[in-house]
Amino acid sequence: MPKTDRLFRLLHLIRGLRPPVTAARLASAMEVSERTIYRDIDSLRAAGARIEGEAGVGYTMVEDPALPPQTFTRIEIEALTLGLADVTQRGDADLARAASDALVKILATLPERQQRQAMHAVNMAQRLITPATPTIDMTLLREAMWAEEALDIGYRDLKQERTRRRIYPLALSYHDRSVMLLAWCCKRQDFRSFHVTRIEGYEKTQQSFRPRRVTLLRDYVEKLRARDQACLDGLA
Structure with missing residues (x-):
């Protein structure tokens, strides 16, 4: 090293x-x-x-000269510790380590009094159900999203049927019971949400979908809004 x-x-x-x-x-x-x-x-x-x-x-x-001094109110310290503690229980080991490391760095920048407040925060995160740990490399998956690079994935759906498809990975969504990958499916020419625990491997394609990611996410949000509005109209 x-x-x-x-x-x-x-x-x-x-x-x-x-x-x-x-x-x-x-x-x-x-x-x-x-x-x-x-x-x-x-x-x-x-x-x-x-x-x-x-x-x-x-x-x-x-x-510590490597980190600038930080000033937070007590409630801000509570929010930081609570939020990062919740991240550690989301079924993503890499993200959990990153949250723990981030908290260490934040605490190192605080005055001693605020460090004590953070160590004795009154809010706690406790999840009775933790999403299953993904078997794929989540770091490489995130890197593909950051690089806006298409992936070829093998997927096993809820009916245990296996398919192979090319996707544009857009975002990860952390639910109570699962971690979902939001993507544009080139096979279906539509948005799809994939359970990351059902992705059975993936390969990089060297195909970039930049700068479509922002447009695709905006279209997805609009699609959700239209669906929610239709539900509300149906209840009226």
Whole structure:
């Protein structure tokens, strides 16, 4: 691992682990020697990080120059911790790790008083039902959406019928019991929602659908509005 990446990783661990964190624990997490940890902490201190502690005692981050100071009201802190905690229970392991890492970074920018408030937030997220964990690589799926690249997928529907189709992946929708992929289906020439747990693999096609994504999403929203309005008209 390059030294720059190692230093960023070390900063992240010191921010997130309960202080004081020992060199032995850091070395184990980093898979390096304790001597390397001592040298890297000296490098971080030379760069401006205020890290208190010493060998045999443990280390505590006092001031982190890598992150700008943040100011939140108490209710904003509650909203942040609640929202990120809910993300960790959405059945998406990559997103859960990202939410946990984001919370660590946010806490590291807060004054000590607000850090304590965040650690003792009064709101909790608890889901009795967690969506099934997808078997496909969600990171690669998101990358295809960010790159606006068409995918060829294998899909098993609710009737257990298998099909192969090309799609334009547009967005992920997180429901109480499932994670859905909203896409434009080239086979059906219409919008479709796919259960990600029923996608049985996919391949990149190198076919870009940029800049159609924004237009397709707008059309989808309009289609939903028209459907909802028709339902309301039927009830009138």
